[in-house]
Each structure stands twice: as structure tokens, then as C-alpha cells.
Amino acid sequence: MSEKQKRPGAGTRVRNYFLTGLIIVAPLAITAYLTWTFIGWVDSWVKPYIPAMYNPDHYLPFAVPGFGLLTALVLITLIGFLTANLVGRTIVGFGESLLDRMPLVRSLYKGLKQIFQQSNSFKQAGLIEYPRKGLWSIVFIATDTKGEVDHKLPGHDSISVFLPTTPNPTSGFLLFVPRADVIILDMSVEEAAKMVISAGLVSPEFPRPAPAPGKGKAKPAIA
Structure with a gap:
């Protein structure tokens, strides 16, 4: 072809x-x-x-x-x-x-709702020794202490914190605490609020670091 x-x-x-x-x-x-x-x-x-x-x-x-x-x-x-x-x-x-x-549920819901709505007003969650040495309470960190209060306090290095009550975190106490006496937590304000409202029954997950060889000590289990 x-x-x-x-x-x-x-x-x-x-x-x-x-x-x-x-x-x-x-x-x-x-x-x-x-x-x-x-x-x-x-x-x-x-x-x-x-x-x-x-x-x-x-x-x-x-x-x-x-x-x-x-x-x-x-x-x-x-x-x-x-x-x-x-x-x-x-x-x-x-x-x-x-x-x-629902009386009990009503107070829990209103407290949770208000703290979530106001959570942006707080910077972080922390721990302070309260009501006595050796006992610790969760606080919401508001801001650095300013004005006359900061001027009259010794050291001039304190922060304003809000100590919520359980199970209603909308009531509590305003405290001016030395910065060195506050332990800053990694958990968010919302997670800390849930912990306060649930009386410690709801706790956020935290990746616990592995103890060094020979230094680990088992904690007693809570029944």
C-alpha cells in the first residue's frame, strides 16, 4: 500500500x-x-x-x-x-x-454560661496556696495589678486574680497575689472553669512527663 x-x-x-x-x-x-x-x-x-x-x-x-x-x-x-x-x-x-x-442544674448551667461568656476577660488559669499553706486553689488571672493598689503593695510585682467558688464560678474573691506565688497552668480558662464547676470530677488531659530512671515514685490511687 x-x-x-x-x-x-x-x-x-x-x-x-x-x-x-x-x-x-x-x-x-x-x-x-x-x-x-x-x-x-x-x-x-x-x-x-x-x-x-x-x-x-x-x-x-x-x-x-x-x-x-x-x-x-x-x-x-x-x-x-x-x-x-x-x-x-x-x-x-x-x-x-x-x-x-431544675434547681441544681440551673445553677451549674448559668455559672458555666457566664464564665464562658466572660472567659476572654481572663488571660490564664493558675494555682495559689489558699486557704492555707499546703492547700491549693484554681484562680483566673485577670491582669497585672495597677494604680494605687499596686503602689501600696510591697514589691510592686503582683497580679490580680479571681478565685472562683464551686460549683458556681461566677461568685468568688478578687485577690492581689505576688507574681512569684502563682503557678501558671497550661490548661485554658474554659478547662479550668469546667474543673471548678465539676468539683474536680472533670479534668483536662495532660501529657505527664516520664520520670527519670530511678526517680519515679508511684502515687497512691484514689478509690
Whole structure:
């Protein structure tokens, strides 16, 4: 078979090029047509309800395609936002009304809610020796002591801490403690609040470092 017979003719090559182009262009053209038709259909439904002062078709020499669709998307999103917030507030309000009828749970929930809402006001959680030497209490560190209080205290290096009570951490004591007497904890304020509210039953995980060989000492288990 000669080289001339193996090579397709010009008509065949043109046909192949056309079919290849059709395969590429046809899906794009159909997609564009359907999209344009959908935009026009939505515009025909929405634009008549848009006030003239907000409709650009009334003061432009040409129609703005897609403005009705954009308006519909904004309205649908706004309705969804309002509905979600209304439903969310209704559910939360119903749940809080149920908790208000449970004396013990009510105090725990309100205390936890308030401390979470105010947790950003505290920087860190820490430990101080209170109410006597050898006993330790969790405190929330607020800020460095300032003003007259700091000036009158000896050393001028103290911090303001809040000592919460259990199980309601919204009540407690404001203490001005020397910085050296406070042990800073790695746990967050929220985790410390959970520990206070649960009376120590809920404690965050802490990766305890392995003791050095020959220096480890087992702690007695609490039954």
C-alpha cells in the first residue's frame, strides 16, 4: 500500500476536525444556552417586583441580565439567615426554660454560661496556696495589678486574680497575689472553669512527663 493511500484525504481531515470541535464546543454551547435561559426565566419572575428606583432597567438604555437572579439569591440567603437565627433562638430559649426548672442544674448551667461568656476577660488559669499553706486553689488571672493598689503593695510585682467558688464560678474573691506565688497552668480558662464547676470530677488531659530512671515514685490511687 502506497504512502498516498495511507494518508486520509482533505475532506476526511476536515470532517474529523469538525467533529472534534463539535465535541468540545457543543457541551459549552448547551451549558451557556441553558444558563442564559435560566437567568432570563428568573429575571422575568423577579424583576417585575423590584421597585423602579432599585431596578437598573428603568434608568439604563439596556436590560441588565442576571439582576433578578442576584436579587433572588440575596433574598433567599437573607430569609435563611433570619429563619436559622429565629429557630436557633427558639430552641435555646426552650432549653434554658427547661433548665431553669431544675434547681441544681440551673445553677451549674448559668455559672458555666457566664464564665464562658466572660472567659476572654481572663488571660490564664493558675494555682495559689489558699486557704492555707499546703492547700491549693484554681484562680483566673485577670491582669497585672495597677494604680494605687499596686503602689501600696510591697514589691510592686503582683497580679490580680479571681478565685472562683464551686460549683458556681461566677461568685468568688478578687485577690492581689505576688507574681512569684502563682503557678501558671497550661490548661485554658474554659478547662479550668469546667474543673471548678465539676468539683474536680472533670479534668483536662495532660501529657505527664516520664520520670527519670530511678526517680519515679508511684502515687497512691484514689478509690
